[in-house]
Amino acid sequence: MEPLPERRSIRYAGYDYDMAGYYSLTLCAQGKAHLFGMLPPDAPLQLSALGETVVAELLALADHYPTIRLDTWVLMPNHVHLLLALTHNRAVSVSQLVGSFKSRCYQEWRRALLAAGHTAPPSCWQRNYYERIIRSPGELEAQRHYILDNPSRWNTM
Template identity: 60%
Template sequence: MKPDSERRSIRYEGYDYSMAGYYALTICARNKTHLFGSLVSGETLQPTILGRIVADELTNITVRFPTVRVDTSVVMPNHLHLILVLTRNHAVVLGEVISDFKSGCYTKWRHQLLAIDQPAPPSCWQRNYYDRIIRNAAELEGYRKYILDNPSRW
């Protein structure tokens, strides 16, 4: 594995991720393992403990970051899709929000596992995340539809 200083960034070079706007994100579970639950009847997530934590932490993003809003989201067995809205320029950087979210989920999950004498893996998340900067209303509607339809395509 390359040291952090040699890893290629998957962010858009030169883009200011503290600019207000809509961002479509995909965040994957470690090794794409089904850590968040399983789909029943093809479309409804039966969440694990971690799946419930992830859903709760999504709602808490706006508490920790008042200038950030979750527009649309879905938690799948091994990943989640969401659209985050930064409502004010330079109030927070997108990566800071994602880092805080991932850290909060893992910390709560780890504490719950240790409380029931189960070992906690070193992480529940794949390194990094995938993002798309949403540039207009048509893209926004397309991403919303993609996210909401994701369980039926699973």
């Protein structure tokens, strides 16, 4: 039997993702489906049940990980952008935080689906996530603007 090919990592080779600093993350819904809600023109996101769970879990991140600070975030119909700061070295890694967050969101959503007599898909999240290491105050400010302006660009895509 042939060994499976190694998965290509999208992480920055050699970087230690449990070091204090700012990180910009994008997590996508499975298949980029609009699972988190609907975004009508010139109106805020109308959250689905899963969208409500994602927001609640975002707001609870610092409760689960006291050494992080959620800076800026926006939930879109099929993805979430967040800018967070790890405030202490080696207290938690970005991948640990993302994995735990995705798991809590999915488990809560799955529990609600099953309680309502529905079947639950195997996941609500796309495998992996996108990250950007923030390296300067200018880049930090640019990421904040990008995240906050994301809804206004949605209907022009």
